[in-house]
Amino acid sequence: MADNYAIGIDFGGTKVLAGVVNTKTGELVATSKKKTKQAGEQQQLMRRLSIVIDGAIEEAGIDASRIKGIGIGVAGMVDREKGILLSGVNIGANNLKIAEPLAEQYGIPVKLGNDVEVATLGELHFGAGKKCDNFVCVFVGTGIGSGIISNGAIYYGSTGTAGEIGHTVLFPNGRPCNCGAYGCLETYASRMAIARQVVAGIKRGQKTSVAAEIDETKGLLRSRTLAQAVETGDPLVTRCVIDAAKHLGTGLATIVNFLNPERIILGGGLVEEVGLYYDVAVQEVGQLCLPIPGSALNIKKAKLGDFAGIIGAAMLVQ
Numbered sequence: 001m002a003d004n005y006a007i008g009i010d011f012g013g014t015k016v017l018a019g020v021v022n023t024k025t026g027e028l029v030a031t032s033k034k035k036t037k038q039a040g041e042q043q044q045l046m047r048r049l050s051i052v053i054d055g056a057i058e059e060a061g062i063d064a065s066r067i068k069g070i071g072i073g074v075a076g077m078v079d080r081e082k083g084i085l086l087s088g089v090n091i092g093a094n095n096l097k098i099a100e101p102l103a104e105q106y107g108i109p110v111k112l113g114n115d116v117e118v119a120t121l122g123e124l125h126f127g128a129g130k131k132c133d134n135f136v137c138v139f140v141g142t143g144i145g146s147g148i149i150s151n152g153a154i155y156y157g158s159t160g161t162a163g164e165i166g167h168t169v170l171f172p173n174g175r176p177c178n179c180g181a182y183g184c185l186e187t188y189a190s191r192m193a194i195a196r197q198v199v200a201g202i203k204r205g206q207k208t209s210v211a212a213e214i215d216e217t218k219g220l221l222r223s224r225t226l227a228q229a230v231e232t233g234d235p236l237v238t239r240c241v242i243d244a245a246k247h248l249g250t251g252l253a254t255i256v257n258f259l260n261p262e263r264i265i266l267g268g269g270l271v272e273e274v275g276l277y278y279d280v281a282v283q284e285v286g287q288l289c290l291p292i293p294g295s296a297l298n299i300k301k302a303k304l305g306d307f308a309g310i311i312g313a314a315m316l317v318q
């Protein structure tokens with residue numbers, strides 16, 4: 001029997017996760033995890049990749065010869081052909097050759113993709129995008145990214161960076177964004193945006209149950225914390241979540257009008273944990289998009305959760 005195992009790696013700013021995946025069924029056979037230190041030495045980053053790969057193979061208890069390849073989804077911009085991480089701000093590495101050294105070390109093909117792209121691939125093959133040829137996955141985290149599936153395949157765009165919905169400008173004179181522009185969607189609708197609005201509210205003297213939970217260094221609140229605050233009726237957090245969700249809905253309506261997808265799949269911790277955020281965003285899309293593309297649209301939550309990155313990355317090996 002032909003082997004269908006591949007290793008998928010989710011290479012993020014805070015951790016590297018690897019798993020052995022059955023690429024026929026999407027089953028995750030084993031996983032292993034290692035922290036990525038900020039701005040680590042490039043050799044150390046590569047060493048961590050090897051450690052998680054070896055860990056996942058060992059955990060899976062299958063012979064390494066049965067693994068047909070390694071797929072890596074990395075948080076940053078990549079050169080897919082050369083397997084190079086061009087720019088990885090959160091990982092602290094630029095122009096890092098990833099695929100070639102690993103291919104030499106393990107003697108199998110290694111493919112590199114971007115993290116949003118591989119999570120979208122995971123949803124396409126085994127998640128909320130199964131049997132759907134035209135959809136857009138939108139992942140809300142500290143920022144907002146999206147992956148576009150057109151006629152059953154990823155749409156990359158001419159420089160391979162299509163899908164940067166988070167940098168759609170909603171307000172030209174709005175809040176400054178990390179990208180250098182002002183008023184980008186992600187400065188209004190992401191988890192970071194919510195945390196910043198909560199901090200602003202606290203500074204204006206508004207009471208909230210989450211004041212002690214804010215990570216001042218990163219300006220972040222965990223999705224779970226936000227969900228609990230909404231459940232207990234915290235007025236500041238509830239208002240900030242609703243505002244952010246409405247802005248997300250505005251961004252999604254732009255996608256609907258422009259691309260006319262059959263489906264939008266929403267993922268990320270905020271979507272999964274904070275029901276109010278999801279509900280308000282969905283309602284807002286319906287109110288803002290054009291009636292004809294809106295009538296054919298359905299919106300779903302992503303299905304693969306934390307493992308979308310690993311499972312999707314393994315699907316790069318085809």
Ligand SMILES: [Zn+2]
Pocket residue numbers: 166167168177178179180181184
């Ligand atoms: Zn921006």
